[in-house]
Amino acid sequence: MIRHLFKLIWNRKKSNFLLISEIFFCFLVLFAVLSLVVYNVRNYSKPLGFEYDNVWLLTSRADIDSTELRIAVEQQLAQKIRSYGEVEGTALVSSNSPFAFSQMKVWAQVEGGPRILVENIDVEDTFAEVLQLNVSAGRWFTKQDDAARYESVVINRVLQQELFGAESAVGKLITRNDSSQVQIIGVVDHYRGSSEYSEESPVLFTRINQQKVAVFWGEMLIRVKPGTGIAFEERMVKDLSGIAKNWTLELTTVEKMRQTKEKLSLVPMIAMAVVCGFLIFNVALGLFGVLWYNISRRNGEIGLRRALGASANQVYRQFIGEVLVLATFGLVLGVAFAVQFPLLQVFEVESIVYFIALGIAVGLIYLLAIGCAFYPSRQAAAIHPALALHEE
C-alpha cells in the first residue's frame, strides 16, 4: 500500500507540486524559528555560575572633576553600606556587571597560541563572595595578590578550554591586549553574565587594586540578607544621599536587570513565533482546502476503490497516508536543505541545536498534515460508493 501511495503521489507530482513546496517552506520557517528557540532554551537551562538573588546594584555618578574626591566618596559609601546589619557584602565592579548592557573586550593570548577575544571584568576581591562564584581550580583574589610579581587574573572554564584545552591553567601566564603579562591564579566554573539566553563566552576577571591604580568605578554590587525589603532600601538611599550630596545615586536589583535583558531576548522570539504561527495557519488552511478539493475531484476514484474491495476505513487510511507521503516529499527536500546549517556551520551554534529543531519541525509538520487530512479523509471514507460511481 505504501508503495502504491508513493507511486500515486509521484505520478501526480505536477498537481501536488504546490502542496509539496508549501510544506517545504513551512518546514524551513519552522526549522528556523525552532532553532532559535532551542538555542535559547538550551542556554537558559545551563548554569549562570552566579547567584543574583538578593544582590543589588548601586550606580553613582557625580559632577566632580577630581577623581580622588570621587574615589573617596565611593569609599565612604561602601563603608556606610557595609555597616548595615542587612548587608552581607559589597563589591566594586566595572560597568559590565551582570545583565548590564555593557561590554569590555580584551585580547588574551598564550605565547604562541591564537588571540582570543574575551570579556574583561574588573572586580573587587569580594566579588566572588557577593555573587557566590564557584572557584573550581586555583583560588580567588586575596590580599596576597597585592605583592604578586605578575598581575593576577581569574578566568572561567570556557576560556581555560580555549587557551589550554584539557591542561590546567592555574599559574600560567597569558598576554593581555598584546602588552601586559598576567598570571592566572584561579578558574571559576561558569560565568554567564550577559544574558540567561546567550551562550557562555570566555571571561577574564581582573583584580581591582586601588593602591596600584586608583579608579572611580561607580558601580557597586551589594548582597543583602534574604528578605530585605523596600523599607531598608529607602532608608539606605536616604543615608547615602546624605554622604554623597548632589550625586546621582541609582539603586536597582540585579533581578530587575535580568528581567530587562530577558525581555530583549524574548520579544524577537515571540514576534517570530507569532509570524510563524500565522504562516502555519495559512499553510494549514491551504492544505485543508486542497485536500478537500482533491477529494471532491476524486469521487469516481473513491467509488471505484470501494467497488474493488476497499473498506471505508481503507479509503480513510489511504487519504491520510497520501498526505503523509506528500509531507514526506516536502520534508525530504526541507531536511536536505536544513542539514546544511550544522554541516557547514553557518552560525557558531552547536549542531545538536539544529538537530533538535529539525526533529521537532519534522514532527510538527507530520502532525499538521494529519490534522489537516483528518476531516477531509473522513469525508472521503463516508462517500457512498454507488453515488460516487454514478456521478462520474
Next chain:
Amino acid sequence: MITLKNIEKVYQTKTIETVALHNVNLHIPKGEFVSVMGPSGCGKSTLLNIMGLLDEPTNGIVEIDGKPISRYRDNELAHIRNQKIGFVFQSYHLINDLSVLDNVELPLLYRSGTSAAETRHMALTALEKVGLSARTKHYPTQLSGGQRQRVAIARALIGQPEIILADEPTGNLDSVMGEEIMNILLNLNRQDGTTIVMVTHDENMAQKTERLIRFFDGQQVSDAKTNAYDFQQV
C-alpha cells in the same frame, strides 16, 4: 450465486421519491451469463449496484451463496466485493495517474497475502487474456476506448472473481470494439465459468448471452433463455 428477494429501492430526495426497483425477485445461478435490458432510467444500474453490494436495497433480501448480506459490516462487504465480484463500467473508471499494469493490480492491493511478484504475474496474465500484453506501461489516456475497457476487464478478472457485473461495458464503443469486448466476456464465461451479469442496450449483444431479463419502470417484465442458450444446449 446471487439471489434477490422482493427487492425494493426507493431514492428519497427532498422533493421527490423515485422508485428505482420494485418487487424484484431474481436468482442468478453459478456460471450463467445474463443480460439485462430496458429503457433508460428503469433501474438497471441500481440493480447491479445492489447485486454488487455497493448499495443497499430499501427493502428485500440479497443473498450471496445463500447467505443474506444484511448481517455484514462494511469491511466484510468490502471483503466479499474484493474476493467474489468484479466490476466493469461503461465509463471504464480507470485511474489516469496509474499505468495500465498498476490499474489492473488495484484489486489485489486490498487483498492481503499476495506478494508483489505474484501480483505482477497475475496482472500480466489478466492483461494477456484481454490481449493487451503490449500496453502494460501505457497510461489510460494513451489508449483507445476499446483498449481502456479491456484494461478494466483485466482489472475485473485479476482477482479471479466468481461473478462479473458489467454495466453497459460496450456502451461507449463502436460495434467492432464492442464485439471484441463481448467476445472476451463470452470466453471468460465459457472457459473459466465466470458468472456474468451484463447490462446492455444492444439487442444483438444480449442475444449472445444465455438469459435475458427485461426491465421496465423498476420491474422485471420478462426473463427468458435466449436463442444462444438453445443453440448451446443442442
